[in-house]
Amino acid sequence: MNTSSSPYPDYKRACGWNEPSELSPKHSRLTGYQTCDAIIVGAGYTGIGIARQLAKLKPNSDIRVLEAETIGAGSPGRNSGFVLEHAFTGATPEAAGVLYHRYQSTQDVMREIGYTGAVTANSKIFKGAATDRGMRNLSALATLLEKSGQPFEWMSAERLRSITGSSYYRAGLNLPGNSLVNPYALISNLAQSLPPIIKLYEQSPAVHLSRTSSGWLATTPEGSIQAPKVFLANNAFAASLGFGNAYSVKIFTYAGITPKLPADLFAALAPEGQWGLLPAHRLGSTLRTTDDGRLLIRGFYGYEREGNDSTRRYLEQSLLNRFPELSSYGLEEWWGGTTSLTANGAPLWGQLKKGLFASIGCNGVGILKGTLLGQQLANLASGQPCLNVNELMGVPSWMPPEPIRHIGFNLVSAVERRLAGAER
Numbered sequence: 001m002n003t004s005s006s007p008y009p010d011y012k013r014a015c016g017w018n019e020p021s022e023l024s025p026k027h028s029r030l031t032g033y034q035t036c037d038a039i040i041v042g043a044g045y046t047g048i049g050i051a052r053q054l055a056k057l058k059p060n061s062d063i064r065v066l067e068a069e070t071i072g073a074g075s076p077g078r079n080s081g082f083v084l085e086h087a088f089t090g091a092t093p094e095a096a097g098v099l100y101h102r103y104q105s106t107q108d109v110m111r112e113i114g115y116t117g118a119v120t121a122n123s124k125i126f127k128g129a130a131t132d133r134g135m136r137n138l139s140a141l142a143t144l145l146e147k148s149g150q151p152f153e154w155m156s157a158e159r160l161r162s163i164t165g166s167s168y169y170r171a172g173l174n175l176p177g178n179s180l181v182n183p184y185a186l187i188s189n190l191a192q193s194l195p196p197i198i199k200l201y202e203q204s205p206a207v208h209l210s211r212t213s214s215g216w217l218a219t220t221p222e223g224s225i226q227a228p229k230v231f232l233a234n235n236a237f238a239a240s241l242g243f244g245n246a247y248s249v250k251i252f253t254y255a256g257i258t259p260k261l262p263a264d265l266f267a268a269l270a271p272e273g274q275w276g277l278l279p280a281h282r283l284g285s286t287l288r289t290t291d292d293g294r295l296l297i298r299g300f301y302g303y304e305r306e307g308n309d310s311t312r313r314y315l316e317q318s319l320l321n322r323f324p325e326l327s328s329y330g331l332e333e334w335w336g337g338t339t340s341l342t343a344n345g346a347p348l349w350g351q352l353k354k355g356l357f358a359s360i361g362c363n364g365v366g367i368l369k370g371t372l373l374g375q376q377l378a379n380l381a382s383g384q385p386c387l388n389v390n391e392l393m394g395v396p397s398w399m400p401p402e403p404i405r406h407i408g409f410n411l412v413s414a415v416e417r418r419l420a421g422a423e424r
């Protein structure tokens with residue numbers, strides 16, 4: 001993907017969660033000139049969260065969602081599928097506790113409207129540490145979880161081995177309440193369950209956004225649409241439309257998936273059933289099993305690049321370090337997906353200009369966070385009470401322009417990669 005200037009995603013590699021033949025649009029494209037009450041740019045978790053909440057607050061309003069791709073083909077359908085209630089960060093432990101409860105109720109709603117055919121039943125989700133540094137990170141996280149009232153329990157190396165079949169990890173933190181999903185199925189269900197008053201357009205990227213005397217005009221390749229309010233929920237691509245560039249950067253992270261494994265081999269990797277492991281370092285590898293008997297690995301970050309053969313080798317090596325018995329299988333498919341990263345992890349959230357609202361920068365855990373921040377943004381824009389997101393999560397710090405930004409990213413990620421060591 002050439003992402004540096006494109007105002008919308010155009011992935012070159014398919015992802016392993018669906019057959020490309022499944023990806024047919026179910027909604028029309030935007031054509032001609034239209035007007036409405038609110039435009040939402042992006043039908044990911046954030047955009048769908050905004051749309052649902054606006055429709056709930058104003059059931060007679062005319063709400064339109066522009067999605068650049070076919071639902072499920074893009075970023076929201078390419079992730080690892082961890083639906084995380086636990087808040088691993090927050091401005092304070094109290095803030096993390098508040099967020100945890102909000103994520104729980106966000107998942108309750110998602111369970112009702114999105115989980116059919118998407119969720120993996122009875123999965124165990126935990127963090128695992130393989131290094132001294134990882135162990136220190138787990139201890140710090142355990143302190144935060146304890147102070148913020150989030151449930152967890154320590155897991156021994158032996159316990160981790162009995163769940164994953166691998167002796168790679170020294171200790172872990174069990175994190176009850178979280179879920180594993182097929183993200184393609186989840187985002188498809190969420191889009192499908194939107195109330196009928198919301199009109200969703202697929203393959204209709206906003207390529208330009210401009211202010212008019214009565215609000216905002218979004219232009220797509222085949223049409224244009226005007227409304228008093230516009231919501232930017234296009235995450236990593238907001239900057240390409242001219243907003244948030246000083247605070248966020250488009251980052252790729254990558255995932256790979258094995259072929260369907262023989263039943264006896266899969267049973268040895270998941271003796272107690274399905275599991276998902278989160279790394280103890282932010283540049284570490286995430287691993288999980290899937291309902292159809294495969295193993296997925298996510299790791300590595302790239303600056304505005306969809307990845308190349310070295311990305312595949314990196315992922316495969318990390319997988320084989322943990323599961324040498326998979327050497328004759330390797331990765332059947334691998335792919336990249338975008339996330340929007342802010343320097344300090346705080347989202348860019350709120351009203352950026354009169355009538356222009358944004359929630360971007362989920363920093364890689366956006367399934368519940370994006371949904372919650374989207375709902376809250378709809379509340380803010382409708383004059384309803386809402387969470388004080390900036391107080392709970394902070395405000396994003398300024399990022400230097402190019403080329404210093406790119407150089408800085410490369411330096412920080414080289415240092416972090418070294419620090420991550422065997423967590424990678």
Ligand SMILES: Cc1cc2nc3c(=O)[nH]c(=O)nc-3n(C[C@H](O)[C@H](O)[C@H](O)COP(=O)(O)OP(=O)(O)OC[C@H]3O[C@@H](n4cnc5c(N)ncnc54)[C@H](O)[C@@H]3O)c2cc1C
Pocket residue numbers: 007008009041042043044045046047066067068069074075076077078079080081082083084204205206207233234235236237238241252253254255298336337338339359360361362363364365366367368370
């Ligand atoms: C490999 C990988 C693994 C990940 N694993 C997890 C995980 O396990 N759990 C988790 O919570 N998060 C995970 N993430 C991160 C998660 O996918 C994101 O945080 C989440 O998708 C953000 O949601 P969003 O709706 O804010 O943005 P996005 O999901 O990026 O959605 C934005 C939408 O806007 C559309 N768009 C972009 N530009 C335009 C435009 N100009 N006009 C119209 N539409 C546009 C895009 O096509 C997209 O559909 C992972 C990400 C990747 C890449």
